[in-house]
Amino acid sequence: MTDKSSNQMWGGRFAAGPDAIMEAINASIGFDKRMATQDIAGSRAHAAMLAAQGIVTSSDAEAMREGLLTVLSEIETGQFAFSTALEDIHMNVEARLKEVIGEPAGRLHTGRSRNDQVATDFRLWVRDQLDAAASGLEALMRALLAQADAGADWVMPGFTHLQTAQPVTWGHHMMAYVEMFARDLSRVQDARKRMNESPLGAAALAGTSFPIDRDMTTEALGFDRPMANSLDAVSDRDFALEFLSVASISAMHLSRFAEELVIWSSAQFRFVTLSDRFSTGSSIMPQKKNPDAAELIRAKIGRIFGANVALMMVMKGLPLAYSKDMQEDKEQVFDAADNWMLALAAMEGMVKDMTGNRANLEAAASAGFSTATDLADWLVRTLDLPFREAHHVTGSLVAMAEKRGCDLPELTLQDMQSVHSAITADVFGVLGVHNSVASRTSYGGTAPVRVREQIGRWKEVLG
Ligand code: ARG
Numbered sequence: 022m023t024d025k026s027s028n029q030m031w032g033g034r035f036a037a038g039p040d041a042i043m044e045a046i047n048a049s050i051g052f053d054k055r056m057a058t059q060d061i062a063g064s065r066a067h068a069a070m071l072a073a074q075g076i077v078t079s080s081d082a083e084a085m086r087e088g089l090l091t092v093l094s095e096i097e098t099g100q101f102a103f104s105t106a107l108e109d110i111h112m113n114v115e116a117r118l119k120e121v122i123g124e125p126a127g128r129l130h131t132g133r134s135r136n137d138q139v140a141t142d143f144r145l146w147v148r149d150q151l152d153a154a155a156s157g158l159e160a161l162m163r164a165l166l167a168q169a170d171a172g173a174d175w176v177m178p179g180f181t182h183l184q185t186a187q188p189v190t191w192g193h194h195m196m197a198y199v200e201m202f203a204r205d206l207s208r209v210q211d212a213r214k215r216m217n218e219s220p221l222g223a224a225a226l227a228g229t230s231f232p233i234d235r236d237m238t239t240e241a242l243g244f245d246r247p248m249a250n251s252l253d254a255v256s257d258r259d260f261a262l263e264f265l266s267v268a269s270i271s272a273m274h275l276s277r278f279a280e281e282l283v284i285w286s287s288a289q290f291r292f293v294t295l296s297d298r299f300s301t302g303s304s305i306m307p308q309k310k311n312p313d314a315a316e317l318i319r320a321k322i323g324r325i326f327g328a329n330v331a332l333m334m335v336m337k338g339l340p341l342a343y344s345k346d347m348q349e350d351k352e353q354v355f356d357a358a359d360n361w362m363l364a365l366a367a368m369e370g371m372v373k374d375m376t377g378n379r380a381n382l383e384a385a386a387s388a389g390f391s392t393a394t395d396l397a398d399w400l401v402r403t404l405d406l407p408f409r410e411a412h413h414v415t416g417s418l419v420a421m422a423e424k425r426g427c428d429l430p431e432l433t434l435q436d437m438q439s440v441h442s443a444i445t446a447d448v449f450g451v452l453g454v455h456n457s458v459a460s461r462t463s464y465g466g467t468a469p470v471r472v473r474e475q476i477g478r479w480k481e482v483l484g
Contacts, residue, residue: 030112038106049348050103053110055355057096059145060110060138061089063221066241067133070234076132081125088122089114109348110142111135132231133224136255136343140220143351145242147264150358151213157365158206158271162199163483164372169195169476174469176454177292177382178391185389187461188454191377192472198278199479205271212267216260219244223254226342256342258332258350265329265354268361272322275364279319282371286312291381296374299367314367321364328353386454390419390429395451395460404443414441 027035039047065086072082092114095101107113112135119126173192178185219242222228222235228251235247248254285292295312303309335349393415400411417440422429430452437444450456462468 137223220254223251328357
């Protein structure tokens, strides 16, 4: 005799229900209820296909369709009572369907397994998140583009080693991030293309003997094609790993920009002023305005990359096909997705609201002998010095200016000539920061004319 407490879905061969600890470790409903919409979409596609193929009657399929819509609305309105005893979203939905429509519910699982069901649901869920990430990235790129447009010719220090290197333009710096987020976007699009195949119909692992039509369910769910190997379809989670890898790289980009905003908004830099809407105060120091949103975005890479590593470790070494280990995929992806979307939105908000402090940027650009390379280039171009010698002459002039406590343009022509007699007054034309940036017209360079070209190109792309 089957114990009454054994599982109503698979309890046939069981004499007793699970231990409480077994139920606690086994149940995924606490988190996989987030895939309810996808689960019901998959079931509706499957039910319609079963009827079209004459595997169930059309009246049964109609009952399933209506029943599934009822269950969906119960879930959407918060009336659905999720049960841990029913393990997961798939069995919760099916059990409720049985209560709503009775006997026909028992025919829904024909030619299907929870293994292809969960793979389908999860793909649909990840696909939605890729679409959300694409929108988030585009919105952020637009915000950066607006900043670049407003300050295409503002000068600021460009850094290497976080030491002043050469003057660059604000627009150029903003557009550098547009390029990075554009690559993130193209990775999102690539990942979406690769993952958009339907596992539904792979059944438990080997396919099914029922005359199912996989093309029909594929089309109903917006997939491009059915997956070609049923073992692969139920057992790989590379699409989730690719999502996490793309998210990790994007979070890394977000983290770098966040770090710059933390530095730039400090009292020592004052390159930008962040809006009150994206800052917080201190409970003890009244003067403080902290860039908490930037700091939190900077930190998000930790959990997102952590999820990537965690799922990679779950998947490594698993024999084909499905193993329950794979249930551990969802929480990692859910958490990473939530935090990636939040970081994108917060960064967009901060960028939209922030003010670049033009005067401070320009003052900083002029400090630190930032036009030394321009001087060396002038020596090469005008006096035909080999670059190495020009580097040396310039180094001596920097040392002289440093000793005097002045900047390069403040040295006199006599000072210059004391180091190299052929230098003429013409040299002062390249020493100002505006001259410096205007001269860097090579493709991809920082000159405002080049930056405006890039802004124009991206405006067209983003529409
Ligand atoms: N909750 C399960 C998961 O997330 C669904 C698949 C269960 N399949 C099975 N053969 N036990 O992986």
